[in-house]
């Protein structure tokens with residue numbers, strides 16, 4: 001059984017084949033590989049792109065997608081093992097995973113961290129417990145990482161600049177009025193280092209460096225791929241000669257769980273906004289963002305409307321890569337895609 005919890009669990013060969021399958025599916029979207037199959041999508045948090053692209057993607061492959069929002073239109077869930085369930089949760093993931101495994105052929109889950117205790121959240125327990133109890137493959141629709149977004153970014157960069165090996169990839173923090181999940185930033189770091197980019201993590205201070213588990217894996221990826229990973233707090237030097245600028249906001253981890261303090265600190269760094277002046281320093285870089293994005297807070301209108309902005313392409317590519325991921329999880333390969 002093949003789960004897709006993290007790109008790190010898949011070989012580079014499988015990731016590349018999945019990207020090639022996605023490119024074929026982009027040209028031939030309607031397939032019948034999921035005829036008679038069903039996929040349950042558990043959303044513990046809001047979504048626009050992920051929900052739409054998964055639902056439509058399953059339909060385009062001939063299958064049926066069922067969306068459930070535990071705590072809203074389905075019973076609230078407990079994930080901790082050996083929990084004495086006297087709180088809000090009406091049922092345990094053990095039963096939910098068991099039941100859904102009898103109905104469906106695959107389960108997706110979006111489970112953001114709680115934003116209370118990073119030491120607990122960094123363990124990504126919710127998706128791991130679902131994968132433990134499930135008898136069908138599980139796909140990550142964003143937890144503390146966002147591997148489907150990583151694959152969409154990679155397909156987009158392949159299309160725009162032919163790949164990122166030895167290219168300067170700047171992952172820049174940007175301001176946002178609320179402390180956000182580090183998932184997309186963690187994922188950008190993982191995939192860019194995996195595919196051989198020279199990665200610069202640009203952030204205001206040490207407080208914004210990503211969790212050590214991801215920094216360490218990124219360094220290991222870079223060693224294997226011939227790329228590199230460095231941290232910089234120098235905006236001008238980071239943008240200079242960049243081939244890719246990827247923007248995301250996240251809350252400073254040392255203040256995790258203290259939203260007001262995170263908000264106060266981040267308010268000092270509104271000048272990290274991506275604008276035309278900064279983009280002019282680059283090597284005609286591609287700019288992208290996972291979306292949603294607050295215009296004129298994270299990036300200016302001029303950047304979002306520029307031809308070098310690939311954010312909409314990346315969002316479209318979510319559809320194609322997720323279909324390829326689901327097919328790989330169900331045992332298909334590039335030879336089984338109908339053209």
Ligand code: CP
Nearest residue numbers: 047048049050290291
């Ligand atoms: N990028 C992304 O996952 O978008 P949604 O939160 O709208 O699904």
